[in-house]
Amino acid sequence: MIKAQTLKAAFISFMLFAVFLGAWQLATLPKDSTTLAAADAEYAALMGKGAEKTDGFPPPAKVGRAFVEYLSDPFYDKGPNDKGIGIQMAHSLARVGLGFLLAVIVALPLGFLIGMSPLLFQAFNPFIQVLKPISPLAWMPLALYSLKDSSISGIFVIFICSIWPMLINTAFGVAAVRRDWINVARTLEVNPLRKAFLVILPAAAPTILTGMRISMGIAWLVIVAAEMLVGGTGIGYFVWNEWNNLALPNVIFAVVMIGVVGMGLDMIFGALQKLVTYRE
Amino acid sequence: MSAHFLTVEALKKVYPADGGQANPPVFEDIHFHIDKGEFVCIIGHSGCGKTTILNVLAGLEEASGGNVIMDGREVIGPSLDRGVVFQSHALMPWMTVLGNVAFAVKSKWPDWGKDKVTAHCTEYLEMVGLGHAIHKKPAELSGGMKQRVGIARAFAIQPKMLLLDEPFGALDALTRGTIQDELLKIVQATHQTVFMITHDVDEAILLADKIVLMSNGPHAKIAEIVEVTMPRSRTRAGIHHDPQYYKIRNHLVDFLVNRSKTYAGAEAEMFHDAKNPPVVQPGLEAERAPVVSLPAEKPAPQLKQVVNQ
Numbered sequence: 001m002i003k004a005q006t007l008k009a010a011f012i013s014f015m016l017f018a019v020f021l022g023a024w025q026l027a028t029l030p031k032d033s034t035t036l037a038a039a040d041a042e043y044a045a046l047m048g049k050g051a052e053k054t055d056g057f058p059p060p061a062k063v064g065r066a067f068v069e070y071l072s073d074p075f076y077d078k079g080p081n082d083k084g085i086g087i088q089m090a091h092s093l094a095r096v097g098l099g100f101l102l103a104v105i106v107a108l109p110l111g112f113l114i115g116m117s118p119l120l121f122q123a124f125n126p127f128i129q130v131l132k133p134i135s136p137l138a139w140m141p142l143a144l145y146s147l148k149d150s151s152i153s154g155i156f157v158i159f160i161c162s163i164w165p166m167l168i169n170t171a172f173g174v175a176a177v178r179r180d181w182i183n184v185a186r187t188l189e190v191n192p193l194r195k196a197f198l199v200i201l202p203a204a205a206p207t208i209l210t211g212m213r214i215s216m217g218i219a220w221l222v223i224v225a226a227e228m229l230v231g232g233t234g235i236g237y238f239v240w241n242e243w244n245n246l247a248l249p250n251v252i253f254a255v256v257m258i259g260v261v262g263m264g265l266d267m268i269f270g271a272l273q274k275l276v277t278y279r280e
Numbered sequence: 281m282s283a284h285f286l287t288v289e290a291l292k293k294v295y296p297a298d299g300g301q302a303n304p305p306v307f308e309d310i311h312f313h314i315d316k317g318e319f320v321c322i323i324g325h326s327g328c329g330k331t332t333i334l335n336v337l338a339g340l341e342e343a344s345g346g347n348v349i350m351d352g353r354e355v356i357g358p359s360l361d362r363g364v365v366f367q368s369h370a371l372m373p374w375m376t377v378l379g380n381v382a383f384a385v386k387s388k389w390p391d392w393g394k395d396k397v398t399a400h401c402t403e404y405l406e407m408v409g410l411g412h413a414i415h416k417k418p419a420e421l422s423g424g425m426k427q428r429v430g431i432a433r434a435f436a437i438q439p440k441m442l443l444l445d446e447p448f449g450a451l452d453a454l455t456r457g458t459i460q461d462e463l464l465k466i467v468q469a470t471h472q473t474v475f476m477i478t479h480d481v482d483e484a485i486l487l488a489d490k491i492v493l494m495s496n497g498p499h500a501k502i503a504e505i506v507e508v509t510m511p512r513s514r515t516r517a518g519i520h521h522d523p524q525y526y527k528i529r530n531h532l533v534d535f536l537v538n539r540s541k542t543y544a545g546a547e548a549e550m551f552h553d554a555k556n557p558p559v560v561q562p563g564l565e566a567e568r569a570p571v572v573s574l575p576a577e578k579p580a581p582q583l584k585q586v587v588n589q
Contacts, residue, residue, distance in 0.1 A: 180366055181372055184366070186339075187358045187362065187363070188360060188388070189359060189360050189387060190383075190387050198383065199372065278373040
């Protein structure tokens, strides 16, 4: 039953994709060359490129060629402006991973503390509320100025954007642990460390993981923009570089890759979330 | 001064008010005691502070006045000496049944090895008839089975006293009956001292040696202490054939329906001494007049008059 539905859904997905490709192909069909101005034709001849047009939006086949080309050799390195997609992705993932990890190290203990103490929660709350809505990229100039390194600034931006959902969810999850479970721990005279790790952490884990998942989603959104800004390496820089080359097939390829990797990251956190979720 | 295992003196609880005027105390002037091996049930309408009293005994809540002395020491916080069975079973859903009990056992005996803990837990889980389900998660169990795990967890730490907060309140009648039987068996075998809240008159008669009746809150007090004079070898199947059973039952229901609201105010105090609530034995009433054990110099309370007013 469910399997049949999956099959049907897969079929519909495939059809949607086919329709999309068809529409794309139709929209990018080469225009009638007679409309070409004489001067343009002359210019083209001068440039020695014949009738080949480079200015139109690329048709699917051309983008497909970019996919094959990049995916067949993802890890080549031919200097700073020509690296394989795998290497660029790895740079982005490393930045996101590092910034995210730093955020975990800060947000979990702090969230625990704030969640346990209503007093601290109230004291920290105004800061959190002000800092949370700041676009992470707004920190970039300050980061560049004080850290003096574009790569570390990128990591800092990821750190600052992924800390808030985690901090808030951890505090909320810890504060909302059922009174009964805390009371059980109290009547058993469980020491604070054991209580934190064996009662509060597992009880709050689903909420904490939800926060992490949101954080990771935001971090992946932000890294592209951050790398466009600071340049050097990474998938964001790749997109910007290919835009400067006016190589739209490569840009489309990179955009799709960003989506695929983002989905993969989300799936990892989805699986982790499932792992810690408990049924009552 | 107290030779009793547990003594409760002048216990009082006032919850802080939101506005300007102070809240009236939920209960005040609560005096009672429990001897070792006794099974005491407390009955009263909602809002009379039964759960608060139990939480104070457990050390989970602080009283506004009075004190609780158990085994010669004042109760000032939660302790492994007192096992608590919560109304909502309070099992940790991310642990298995065994894990839940082991968590308690490891808290009591931190230096026990893994095998010893497992053996100990299994023994108590088998005692409540759950030997087959030790590796299941609480979510896979029925309500009755979950409550049994809660009971096993409380017994497994071998507390000096067991506190049960309406443990069977959320169960259907059939399940409730079987677990009552099991609890009865275990308590008779272990001579555990138990303090239990219940709303169920039959449950109280089946299980208790003494039933503490509370008047309605606010200003709730202990109205009476009913001694269940039937022999301790009771069974759920046979108890209602005992001639005492209906006398006790009628007495309790009569109290809950008619008399529980008549203990508030100054008038009641003329007839009622909260420090020494009357101890009655309605089960033996036909043979002699109500046995009232009060200090000799005090006249027996004439509660019927209060009712008539």
